[in-house]
Amino acid sequence: MSVRGIRGAVTVEANEASLISEATLTMVREIMSSNDIDPADICSVLITVTQDLDDSFPAQAVRQLPGWELVPLMCALEVPVKGSLERCVRLMVLVNTEKSQKEIHHVYLGGAQALRPDLAKSKV
Numbered sequence: 510m511s512v513r514g515i516r517g518a519v520t521v522e523a524n525e526a527s528l529i530s531e532a533t534l535t536m537v538r539e540i541m542s543s544n545d546i547d548p549a550d551i552c553s554v555l556i557t558v559t560q561d562l563d564d565s566f567p568a569q570a571v572r573q574l575p576g577w578e579l580v581p582l583m584c585a586l587e588v589p590v591k592g593s594l595e596r597c598v599r600l601m602v603l604v605n606t607e608k609s610q611k612e613i614h615h616v617y618l619g620g621a622q623a624l625r626p627d628l629a630k631s632k633v
């Protein structure tokens with residue numbers, strides 16, 4: 510068993526709490542299903558948001574998912590690099606798994622696919 514990191518990123522249509530929650534949960538569900546993860550095996554989750562998303566804490570939505578009550582969550586601001594992708598929620602999930610690094614599926618959705626086209630396309 511090793512600790513592996515799984516990355517996710519998704520863009521949000523507008524700075525509204527419901528849209529931030531919806532996009533974040535879509536990304537979380539896709540990470541969980543494509544990597545066959547049980548929330549009890551998650552060590553922690555770091556969520557970053559770009560500065561233009563200030564209508565809610567995405568962690569509050571994630572915590573409502575069944576089985577996620579004890580998963581340690583943390584939100585932070587993404588590095589505000591000039592000209593970088595707007596309205597983006599990023600995730601780093603640390604999980605205990607038997608999978609190798611190559612077997613991990615990272616999830617880039619919507620406009621965030623442009624961040625890592627190499628990962629967005631590949632399903633190892």
Ligand SMILES: C=C(O[C@@H]1C=C(C(=O)O)C=C[C@H]1O)C(=O)O
Binds near residue numbers: 587588599
């Ligand atoms: C390219 C991304 O955006 C930024 C750059 C990263 C990188 O170069 O690896 C990782 C996270 C972000 O700080 C991404 O989210 O993948």
